[in-house]
Amino acid sequence: MDSLDNTSWDVVITGTGLPQSLLALSLSRSGKQILHIDRNDYYGGDEAALSLSEAEQWVKKHGGDASENADSAYSHATISHSEAQEEGAKKLGFSRAYSLALTPHLIYARSNLLPAVVSSRTHSQLEFQAVGSWFTVTAPPDGSSSQSRLTRVPSGREDVFRDDSLDLRAKRSLMKFLRFVASYDEESEQQRMKQLKSLPLSVALKQHFGLSSATAVAPLLALALPTVSEAETTMEFAVPRIACHLRSIGMFGPGFSAVLPKWGGLAEIAQVACRACAVGGGVYVLGQGVKNATHAEDTGDSKLRLELTGGEKVLAEWLVGCPRDMPSTISTHNMSRAASAEYMTKSISIVSSPLTSLFPPTAEGGVIPAGAVVWVESASSSSRSVRILVHSSESGECPASQCVLYASLRGDPSYLDIAVQHLLESLAERPKPEVLWRMQYRHHAEAEQPRNTTTSENVVTLQPLSTDIVLEDDVLTSAEQAWRKIMGDGAAEFMKFESREGVDEDE
Amino acid sequence: MQSHGIPRVAATTLDKSEQARNKERKQIIQYQALERDVVDRVKAKDYSDTTFQLTSQLLTQNPEYYTIWNYRRLVLQHVSARELAADEEPSEQDAAAANKAGLPPAQHEVLLLIKEDLQFLIPLLKQYPKCYWIWNHRSWLLGTATKHLPAHSAVTLWQAELGLVSKMLGLDSRNFHGWGYRREVVLAIERLSSNGDGEKGSGSGNMVESEYAYTTKMIQSNLSNFSAWHYRSQLIPRLLSSRSADTNARQEFLNAEFELITRALYTDPYDQSLWFYHQYLMATLNPANAQALPVLEPCGRVEHARYLEREIGSVREMLEGAEDCKYIYQALLEYSGRYLEVEAEGGEVALGEMRGWLRELRGIDPLREGRWRDLERKMGL
Numbered sequence: 001m002d003s004l005d006n007t008s009w010d011v012v013i014t015g016t017g018l019p020q021s022l023l024a025l026s027l028s029r030s031g032k033q034i035l036h037i038d039r040n041d042y043y044g045g046d047e048a049a050l051s052l053s054e055a056e057q058w059v060k061k062h063g064g065d066a067s068e069n070a071d072s073a074y075s076h077a078t079i080s081h082s083e084a085q086e087e088g089a090k091k092l093g094f095s096r097a098y099s100l101a102l103t104p105h106l107i108y109a110r111s112n113l114l115p116a117v118v119s120s121r122t123h124s125q126l127e128f129q130a131v132g133s134w135f136t137v138t139a140p141p142d143g144s145s146s147q148s149r150l151t152r153v154p155s156g157r158e159d160v161f162r163d164d165s166l167d168l169r170a171k172r173s174l175m176k177f178l179r180f181v182a183s184y185d186e187e188s189e190q191q192r193m194k195q196l197k198s199l200p201l202s203v204a205l206k207q208h209f210g211l212s213s214a215t216a217v218a219p220l221l222a223l224a225l226p227t228v229s230e231a232e233t234t235m236e237f238a239v240p241r242i243a244c245h246l247r248s249i250g251m252f253g254p255g256f257s258a259v260l261p262k263w264g265g266l267a268e269i270a271q272v273a274c275r276a277c278a279v280g281g282g283v284y285v286l287g288q289g290v291k292n293a294t295h296a297e298d299t300g301d302s303k304l305r306l307e308l309t310g311g312e313k314v315l316a317e318w319l320v321g322c323p324r325d326m327p328s329t330i331s332t333h334n335m336s337r338a339a340s341a342e343y344m345t346k347s348i349s350i351v352s353s354p355l356t357s358l359f360p361p362t363a364e365g366g367v368i369p370a371g372a373v374v375w376v377e378s379a380s381s382s383s384r385s386v387r388i389l390v391h392s393s394e395s396g397e398c399p400a401s402q403c404v405l406y407a408s409l410r411g412d413p414s415y416l417d418i419a420v421q422h423l424l425e426s427l428a429e430r431p432k433p434e435v436l437w438r439m440q441y442r443h444h445a446e447a448e449q450p451r452n453t454t455t456s457e458n459v460v461t462l463q464p465l466s467t468d469i470v471l472e473d474d475v476l477t478s479a480e481q482a483w484r485k486i487m488g489d490g491a492a493e494f495m496k497f498e499s500r501e502g503v504d505e506d507e
Numbered sequence: 508m509q510s511h512g513i514p515r516v517a518a519t520t521l522d523k524s525e526q527a528r529n530k531e532r533k534q535i536i537q538y539q540a541l542e543r544d545v546v547d548r549v550k551a552k553d554y555s556d557t558t559f560q561l562t563s564q565l566l567t568q569n570p571e572y573y574t575i576w577n578y579r580r581l582v583l584q585h586v587s588a589r590e591l592a593a594d595e596e597p598s599e600q601d602a603a604a605a606n607k608a609g610l611p612p613a614q615h616e617v618l619l620l621i622k623e624d625l626q627f628l629i630p631l632l633k634q635y636p637k638c639y640w641i642w643n644h645r646s647w648l649l650g651t652a653t654k655h656l657p658a659h660s661a662v663t664l665w666q667a668e669l670g671l672v673s674k675m676l677g678l679d680s681r682n683f684h685g686w687g688y689r690r691e692v693v694l695a696i697e698r699l700s701s702n703g704d705g706e707k708g709s710g711s712g713n714m715v716e717s718e719y720a721y722t723t724k725m726i727q728s729n730l731s732n733f734s735a736w737h738y739r740s741q742l743i744p745r746l747l748s749s750r751s752a753d754t755n756a757r758q759e760f761l762n763a764e765f766e767l768i769t770r771a772l773y774t775d776p777y778d779q780s781l782w783f784y785h786q787y788l789m790a791t792l793n794p795a796n797a798q799a800l801p802v803l804e805p806c807g808r809v810e811h812a813r814y815l816e817r818e819i820g821s822v823r824e825m826l827e828g829a830e831d832c833k834y835i836y837q838a839l840l841e842y843s844g845r846y847l848e849v850e851a852e853g854g855e856v857a858l859g860e861m862r863g864w865l866r867e868l869r870g871i872d873p874l875r876e877g878r879w880r881d882l883e884r885k886m887g888l
Contacts, residue, residue, distance in 0.1 A: 158730060161774045168773040172828050175774055210828065254728075364677070364728045 004285065005312040009035045011486060012306060012314065014290045014321035016274055017045030018266045019462040022479040023320060025120055025273035026495050028280035030487065035316070036274065036282050039289030039309060039325065043271050046073050046322075047103050047465065049264025049397070052095040055079070055348075055439055062441060071324050073464070074102075077441035082434055090352035092436050093399040100348050100397060101265035103443065104389050104406045105471040106131060106225075106258045106373070108244050109251035112473045114259075116495040117269070125272045128259040129395055130252070132362045132369025136218045137376045139422045148426035150357075153219040153375075155257065156249055165215045173210040177220070180209075181242050197236040202381065204235050221385070222375035227344070227410040227468060230381040241470070255362030260371045263396040266471075279500070288312075293319060293327045295456065304458055318486050322464040323446060342445040344467040345413035349405040349420055350398060353433035358390050370394035376419035384410055386419035387469055402436070408469060413440065443467045460485055541565050549578045554585040563627060570631050573640045580647060583620065590616040591655065610660060617655050621648050621664070629671075636675060642684050646691060653695065662699040668692045673721075680725055686734040690741075693718055715746045730771055736784040743791075744800040754804055761802050764788055769821060776825055776832045789818060789842065808849055815846040816855045836868045844886050862888050 010032035013020050024036050042048055050058055062069055062077040069075040081092075107113060107128075117123045134153035154160045160171050160178075184193050196204050201221065206212040211220075221230060223245050224238035248257035261268045278284055292307040296315060304316045319326075358372040374388040389406040391397050398404050405423070409416045417438075424433050445467050463478035465471070480494050545565055548558045562579040565572065590613050597605070597612035605615035625648055632641050649668060653661045669692050676685045693714050701713075722739040725732055743764075747757055765788060771781045790799035792811045803810055819842050825835050843856040843864075865888055869879050 157775055158727060161730060161771055162727060168770065171770070172773045172776075172825075176828060364724065 003312060004035070004288075004308065004310075004314055006314070007035070007312075008303075008315040009033045009317070011035070011318045011320060012037070012290070012304075012316040014038070014319070015045045015325040016040075016043045016270055016286075017322060017464065018047045018270050019322060019464060019475055019479055020045070020320065021270035021273035021277075022116075022476060023462060023482050024277035024282060025122065026479060026483040027486065028277040028282065029497055030490075031281075032486075034277060034280075034282040035285070035314065036277060037285045037288040037290070037308065039287070041287045043274060043286070044102075044264075044267035045270070045325075047101070047266040047270060049099040049101045049267035051100075052092065052098050052437070054095075055098075055100055059439060059441070066442075066444065073324060073444050075442050075444065077439065079437070079439045081438075082436050090402075090434065090436060092350065093402070097399045098350070098397065098404075099264040099267075100350075100404060100439070101267060101406070103346075103465060103467075103469075104260070104265045104391070105465070105469055106389070107260065107471045108258045109248035109256075110244060111471055112476050113269075113471065116476055119497070120276070120495040121497050121499045122269075122272050122276055125275070126268060127262040128252075129262055129370035130256040130362055130367050131258040131260055131371035131373065131389075132256045132367075133358065133360060134219075134222055134373045135358065135375070136222045137374060137419070137423050137426050138214075138218070139377065139379070147428065148422040150374075150423070150426035151215075151219070153222050155223075155245070155255075170211065170213060170216050174216055177205065177209045177211060178242075178246060181239050182246050184239050184243055193235075193239065197234065197239075199235050200231055201233045201235055201238040202230055218375070218377060222373070225373075225375070225387050225468075225470060227384065227387075227408075229378065229384050244470075253362060253367060255366050256369055258371070260391065260395060262370070262394075265395075265397075266465075289325060290319065290321070290327050293329055293459070304456065316458075318458050318460060320460045320462060320482055320486070322462050324464070326459070326461065342410075342467070343442045344408050344410055344445075345416055345440065346406070346408045346443050347413075347416050347420070347438060347440040349407070349435045350437040351403050351405055351424070351433050352401075352436050353403070353429060354392060354401050355390060355403050355427060355429075355433065356392075357427055357429075359392050368394070374423055376422055378415070383415075386416060388420065388423060389469060405435075406469075408443075408467075416440070538565075538568060541568075545575060545578060549581065554582045558582055559586075567631065570635050570638050570641055573643075576640045576644050580644070583624065583648075583651070587617045587620060587651065587655065590620075608660070610656070614656055614660075618652065618660060621652050624648055625664075632675070636679060636682055637684055639684070642688055646688070649692075649695065653699070658699045662696060665692055665695045665699065669696065676725070680729055680732055681734060683734055686738060690738070713749055715742055715749050718742055719746050726771075730775060731778050731780050733780040733783065736780055736787075740784065740787045740799075743802060747802065757803050761788070761791075765818070772825060776829045776835055779834065782834045782838060785818075785838065786841075789814070789845075793845070812846065812850045812853065815842055815849065816853070818842060819846060819855055830867075831871060833868055833871045836864045836871070839864050840868070840882065840886065858888065861886070 011027060011034045013024055013034065013036045016036065016038040020036070024034065027034060038045060040048070042050075042054065048058075056079060059077040059079050062072060062074045064075060066075045117126065134155060136151050136153060138149045138151070140148060151165065152159075154163045154166075154174070157175065157178075160166065160174055163171070166174065180189060180192070183189050196208060199207075201224065202217050205217055205220065211217060220238070220242060221233065224233065224241040226233040226237060226241075245257045249255070251257075252259065274282075274284060288308045288310055290306050291309050294305050296303045296305040304319055306314050306316055306319065308314065358374070359369050361368050370392050372390040374390060376386040376388060378385040386407055386409045388408075391404045391406070393400045393402060395404075405420055407416050407420055409419070420435065424435075427433065446464055460482045462482055463474055465475060483494060484491055541561060541564060545558065545561050548555075548561070559579065559582045562575050562582065565575050566579065569575075593613055597616075601612055601616070605612040608615050608618065610618065625645065628641055628645055628648075631638075632645075635641060645668070649661075649664060652664050669689070672685055672689045672692060675682065676689070679685070697714055719739065719742050722735045722742070725735040726739075729735075747760060750756065752760060768781060768785050768788065771778075772785065775781065787799060788802075790796045791802045792806055792814050793799070794801070794806065794811075819839065822835060822838050822842070826832075829835060840861060843861050846853055846855060865879060865883055869876065872879075
């Protein structure tokens, strides 16, 4: 294709992660000249999904410590394979049979992303699977020979009714708490919520709802999925999270509250979004980032002069991207790693068994889910727990007869692998499922910085995804804010499109 | 207006642009012509296939028009009577097919007619699951099959109906048409499978155990299911006699049912359907209640008093943590009243306590003040 040198654009978007791709989608019918670039040679940016060989390359690139990866969200990446490769032993499939998500997220049915996917007419290109059951794993005390125990989390009234581990009192109290959570933001409960909000969840449950047994508290913690320890998990954090789960159950079908996009999670949504923008005239170039950006005083208008990593010089009215993709000359992004001590340690493990016991049907005659959530309890209330998202081969991320475990833990990684082993033990499968291949890395949060303040009016910063595993509504609202700024008075309705002529849709 | 969460679109919300009105005018003219045609034909006793097809068209547009269902049945009756009385030789094809089905050709023809009509009904039923006339016509078709066909053919059709009704109840577990139809289907299957021995006890067609298990399944997937709880209550007397349950077995059974409903009530005391079932269980102990067959044998005053004591105690405990639940107070008052009738000197409840419950009830549900005043007077509080 012709060189980009000396071209002029309405909008230059840097990075093809989810926030940037959603913006590209929102602009896909605007008629604006859009150049969408990514410094990697793959789509998806920080949310990319990788084949095995792509993962190996990625790990090489991000293997160093934080200072060597100053402009990346990731560092400390390592890979390990299992030893046994004898005949007949479970083996890895070929590289392209895998599509491993760097940041798998839970997309609750109530999320604002899903209606936008529908109204922007991209839903027909995406396949969503159910994330069905939630579990807790309780590890045996040190030195004990007993096994880790897997328990299913009750997710509604009928589950509570059937749960034999809860006595009558506990059932009553748990229902009472769930009823409170379901209406926590309504006027009738606002006073109460105000009183309770800074209490740790476990304390509030004991003192105000009569729930102190571990069998009742652990499932509620699992539904809240905190990154901090039990003692630090407040009502203020936990109640809205549990409410989101309760309010999402049954929205798309009985027995599940969240979905996952097939074939690689958020990366799939990003790709579909970019495709829509390309159909609308957007130009896509991989392997290029923005090296430098200055104001062009001589053109009279307030355009930006951008220099790409390949040396090309382009003009743009708007430059949009996430902080790490922005050149330092124009963004206030703090490059110092010291400022961002927060990181999540994450691992991706490919397991030699389909772990079918984690994927029971969502309801009588309901769908078979492709995702499950496991909360591995920590040793004490002052240490952190591990969250594991389990994806079956139905998610398109691995071959049949295997599954993928995505584990995350804030800070120190030593418990991460132990937690995965506890989960595999607790399933009581014989032969015990093995981890065939494992990758580990650190995911750094954005350093705290004021939103959208830049040295130029024409530079818009999008909020990147958090290191958490729940997709926040903020991601879409950040894209909407950027869209509004760029569209100005010409703005119609955000993400609301008619279906294109000639494009078949299964309604 | 929503029914069980499934929205119904009112006709008045349709688009009323000029274009839409013209289209609607044309549709009305077509419909009226179709209607006139069918009525004229039936008046002239024209029971041809054309008439039949016209009723299909009309009913697909308006399944609530029950007269047309009657006309359709007239046609079907006419055709089946003709088939069954036929003297002419069937074609080779027809004879072969009938042979395969194990039926004489004439009856096979009737079976095909019925099957085709059952097929015709399915999309209509899915679209209008609460239309009496569709369920009714289905019932009629199955009845015709039972009348004209040997038991083994008819029972196959009825068993397919059981599958269909389970699916419909899966879509909407609170559709009472479905539950009523299910009872009819079960009855028919049992009759046709009982081999005329009349013994419902141990006949191979006795479905009471599987139906009881079905209600358990439905309750577990949705506690608030009046129909499932009601059906369960209807099955219990037959279930126990079919098991030849003795005194001990009956006691165990009743205790297990109380345990189940208590567990449900602790989970959700605000659900009225659960209280109805608890009341039913209590009613079986009351010899004065003719509608609830006794479960226990014997069931005299002693047993009645004992259970009342136990349940009043149990319900009293439910108050803790659910002080705002009016159903609990209502149950306590009802059972206390009965207890005092049975055991006037019984120490389980005191009038003072009962007055306290009534006071709570008035506070929680002030709109029904008249009813509570009535209750107060009746109970002499």
